[in-house]
Amino acid sequence: MEHTKHIWRISLLLVLLLAGGVLGRHFLIPESFGKAGFYRYNALIELMAKEPRHGAAGSCADCHDDKTAAKAEGKHSGVQCEVCHDVLSSHVLDDEKINDMAINRSYQLCANCHQELVARPDGMVQINLIEHxxxxPSQAIPKEACLECHDSDEVHRP
Ligand code: HEC
Ligand code: HEC
Ligand code: HEC
Ligand code: HEC
Structure with a gap:
């Protein structure tokens, strides 16, 4: 018996580790985990209960048909209103305007898409800001530089 002591010790350790693992798993793994795959199923239900923030294409048209029509005819037809402004839910609730919609007049907005970058696809209209x-080169770019020439009408229908 004396010589098997170490076997008993290691067996006891293994049993304790196994029990710890089973208990830990029981308490740490969320209830709905694994119900439909390797993820927490209730996360889907929680996400579905959230109010959508974006309105997506067409969601501004009911109240801004002029801008929507203008944009559809210009080269920005593929750029959603919410990309340049803000999400619909910041502005409208239950078909009523609740807050002003953000207007970003900074040249940075335009530069995000039009600044010359080697990584951009050739088809994208790119400009060198300083040259344009x-x-x-040492001069700072005025904050609202682009709107001085590309006014609101042109931004929505370039
Ligand atoms: C490419 C970016 C861009 C897109 C896309 C865009 N806007 Fe704008 N919008 C602007 C900028 C910049 C101004 C500010 C213009 C100014 O002050 O001269 C503005 C101004 C406005 C204004 C204030 C009135 C005015 O004419 O200045 C409204 C209303 C507006 N946008 C609605 C919309 C709607 C609706 C859409 C989608 C149909 C849209 N915008 C898409 C950039 C954009
Ligand atoms: C339920 C109607 C409604 C919807 C939908 C709506 N707006 Fe407006 N919006 C208004 C009203 C009302 C005003 C104030 C009067 C005006 O400028 O026509 C306004 C004004 C604006 C302005 C000028 C700044 C301000 O808040 O006064 C911008 C920019 C604008 N809207 C953008 C948008 C964009 C982009 C969308 C879609 C994501 C949108 N709106 C959807 C009703 C709406
Ligand atoms: C989300 C990206 C995006 C933003 C932001 C954006 N644009 Fe554009 N712009 C485009 C795309 C895409 C086109 C169409 C390019 C094409 O014709 O293939 C375009 C086209 C244009 C054109 C017409 C170019 C031509 O072919 O003659 C002008 C001018 C222009 N944008 C100015 C602006 C200005 C000014 C701003 C800022 C107020 C701005 N854009 C913001 C994506 C953007
Ligand atoms: C001094 C006036 C002026 C200012 C300021 C200005 N632009 Fe222009 N932009 C023009 C003119 C003029 C054209 C040529 C228009 C045309 O040929 O249709 C042009 C053309 C463009 C084009 C199309 C280029 C092409 O190759 O077809 C883009 C994109 C553009 N501008 C973006 C911007 C952006 C972004 C800013 C701000 C950083 C800006 N512009 C500031 C006058 C200006």
């Missing part, structure tokens, strides 16, 4: 604005 005819600035000296």
């Amino acid at each position: 604005l005819e600035l000296e």
Whole structure:
């Protein structure tokens, strides 16, 4: 018996580890985990209960038909209103305007898509900001530089 002591010790350790594992699994794994796959099923139900924030294409048209029609005829027809402004839910609730919609007049908005970058696809209209604005390289770009020439009408229907 004396010589098998270490076997008993290691067996006891293994049993304790196994029990710890089973208990830990029981308490740590969320209730609905694995119900339909390797994820927490209730997460889907929680996400589905959230109010959508984006309205997506056409959601501005009911109240801004002029802008929607103008944009559809311009080269920005493929750019959703919410990309340049903000999500519908920041502005409208139950078909009523609740807050002002954000208007980003910064040149950065346009630069996000039009600044010349080697990584952009060739088909994308790209400009060198400094050259296009005819600035000296040391000059800072004025914040609302683009809107001085590309006014609201042109931004929505370039
Ligand atoms: C490419 C970016 C861009 C897109 C896309 C865009 N907007 Fe704008 N929008 C602007 C900018 C920039 C201004 C500010 C213009 C200014 O002050 O001269 C503005 C201004 C406005 C204004 C204020 C009135 C005005 O004419 O200045 C409204 C209303 C508006 N946008 C609605 C919309 C709606 C509706 C859509 C989608 C149909 C849309 N916009 C899509 C960039 C955009
Ligand atoms: C339920 C109607 C409704 C919807 C839908 C709606 N708007 Fe408006 N919006 C208004 C009203 C009302 C005004 C204030 C009067 C105006 O400028 O026509 C306004 C004004 C604006 C303005 C000027 C700033 C301000 O808040 O006064 C912008 C920009 C604008 N909307 C963008 C959008 C965009 C982008 C969408 C879609 C994502 C949208 N709106 C959807 C009703 C609406
Ligand atoms: C989300 C990306 C995006 C943003 C932001 C954006 N644009 Fe554009 N713009 C485009 C796309 C896409 C086209 C169409 C390119 C094409 O014709 O293939 C375009 C086309 C244009 C054109 C017409 C180019 C031509 O072919 O003659 C002008 C001018 C223009 N944008 C100016 C602006 C200005 C000014 C702003 C900022 C107020 C702006 N854009 C913001 C994506 C964007
Ligand atoms: C001093 C006036 C002026 C300012 C400021 C200006 N633009 Fe332009 N932009 C023009 C003119 C003029 C054209 C040529 C229009 C045409 O040929 O249809 C043009 C054309 C463009 C084009 C199309 C280029 C092409 O190759 O077809 C884009 C994109 C553009 N501008 C974006 C911008 C952006 C972004 C800003 C702000 C950083 C800006 N512009 C500021 C006057 C200006």
